[in-house]
Amino acid sequence: MLIDGFGRTVDYLRVSVTERCNFRCQYCMPEKPFSWVPKENLLSYEDLFKFIKVSIDEGIKKVRITGGEPLLREGLDIFIKMVFDYKNDIDLALTTNGFLLAKAAQKLKDAGLKRINISLDSLDSSTVAKMAQKDVLSNVLEGIKAADEVGLKIKINCVPLKGINDKDIIEVLEFCRAKGYVVRFIEFMENHHAKDGVKGLNSDELKAIISKKYPNFKMIPRDTSSPAQYYEFEDGYQFGIIEPHKDDFCAACNRIRLTSEGYLIPCLYFEDAMSIKDAVQNNRIDEAVEILKKVLQNKPEKNKWSTTGDNETSSRAFYQTGG
Numbered sequence: 001m002l003i004d005g006f007g008r009t010v011d012y013l014r015v016s017v018t019e020r021c022n023f024r025c026q027y028c029m030p031e032k033p034f035s036w037v038p039k040e041n042l043l044s045y046e047d048l049f050k051f052i053k054v055s056i057d058e059g060i061k062k063v064r065i066t067g068g069e070p071l072l073r074e075g076l077d078i079f080i081k082m083v084f085d086y087k088n089d090i091d092l093a094l095t096t097n098g099f100l101l102a103k104a105a106q107k108l109k110d111a112g113l114k115r116i117n118i119s120l121d122s123l124d125s126s127t128v129a130k131m132a133q134k135d136v137l138s139n140v141l142e143g144i145k146a147a148d149e150v151g152l153k154i155k156i157n158c159v160p161l162k163g164i165n166d167k168d169i170i171e172v173l174e175f176c177r178a179k180g181y182v183v184r185f186i187e188f189m190e191n192h193h194a195k196d197g198v199k200g201l202n203s204d205e206l207k208a209i210i211s212k213k214y215p216n217f218k219m220i221p222r223d224t225s226s227p228a229q230y231y232e233f234e235d236g237y238q239f240g241i242i243e244p245h246k247d248d249f250c251a252a253c254n255r256i257r258l259t260s261e262g263y264l265i266p267c268l269y270f271e272d273a274m275s276i277k278d279a280v281q282n283n284r285i286d287e288a289v290e291i292l293k294k295v296l297q298n299k300p301e302k303n304k305w306s307t308t309g310d311n312e313t314s315s316r317a318f319y320q321t322g323g
């Protein structure tokens, strides 16, 4: 079992397979970075897999593939199959913007992927085009449909921004309810890479919008394996809110992140990281485990986003850490 310095059990590994992306979301990567990590600096799937294997042996029960946009990296289905074949009862999931999903869904499912979280900020194509800075809605909707048809369990992620897609929250919620997808609204996490002036809605503002149309939803006990707080309508439909600005959000933190270059990142907010690249490339797996344990020992207690509205801003790029 993996335990961090604050006694939290860590059983969730998020693996970013690329920092590259085909969208330019205002809240994440509004402009193409000055340079991408050169391809030769990436860890190969074989090396990423060596680390995933040993992490599973040490107690990881949930592996999520993310990015950047993970579907941009070729051979993702083969990588997923490696993990599935090693331990087929692992919670194996992917987070994607959905643009390339229509073609990939069947292969991903066949490889052993169980769940997929897809970003959908609005159902209005011009709003989506404004947020992603590209006209993408129809491809994303086709991707969602394909994932559903092949039997992947779907969650939708939506980041509501003031004056942009806050008008669309109910429509996104009703779309997900009609389709039977769980939707999570995510509080925008302030970071230096986002577009200047972008402002997110906080959990109270979101709940106020939803309760105008649906006054009767109740909070349900927090499942600590997920970052979301879930709420339930009278008909049993559940939606979530991811509230990183809440004081106790990090108390249940159970995760660690690995970047495509082989950096282990203990917390989404902070810059700290240690590389396992040299250790795995040279098959010094015991050393990689030592690094993992050291990173966990130094995992911060909590982020510095605050509830006051007077937020500190993280310098971490979400597209590098995998969100």
Ligand SMILES: Nc1nc2c(ncn2[C@@H]2O[C@H](COP(=O)(O)OP(=O)(O)OP(=O)(O)O)[C@@H](O)[C@H]2O)c(=O)[nH]1
Pocket (backbone or CB within 6 Å): 064, 066, 093, 095, 117, 155, 157, 186, 189, 225, 226, 227, 228, 242, 244, 253, 255, 268, 303, 322, 323
């Ligand atoms: N602050 C913070 N945000 C997180 C953390 N983990 C996930 N998130 C955010 O939650 C949002 C949704 O993440 P997903 O990639 O869908 O993964 P997940 O919510 O862990 O997925 P489930 O396993 O389905 O619960 C993203 O915006 C992430 O950045 C975390 O440890 N800290």
Ligand SMILES: C[S@@+](CC[C@H](N)C(=O)[O-])C[C@H]1O[C@@H](n2cnc3c(N)ncnc32)[C@H](O)[C@@H]1O
Pocket (backbone or CB within 6 Å): 021, 027, 028, 066, 067, 068, 069, 070, 095, 096, 097, 117, 118, 119, 157, 158, 159, 186, 187, 188, 189, 190, 191, 194, 318, 319, 322, 323
């Ligand atoms: C970094 S993306 C990577 C996976 C994929 N490209 C996607 O968009 O789903 C993972 C998640 O992080 C969320 N995200 C990115 N930047 C964020 C920010 N500043 N605040 C809150 N969520 C953010 C996205 O909405 C997405 O759900």
Ligand code: SF4
Pocket (backbone or CB within 6 Å): 021, 022, 023, 024, 025, 028, 029, 067, 068, 069, 097, 119, 318, 319
């Ligand atoms: S949120 Fe995902 S889709 Fe949007 S820019 Fe970031 S990595 Fe790309």
Ligand code: SF4
Pocket (backbone or CB within 6 Å): 244, 249, 250, 253, 254, 255, 266, 267, 268, 269, 300, 301, 302, 303
């Ligand atoms: S902000 Fe850091 S400590 Fe808090 S839940 Fe996310 S990764 Fe964990």
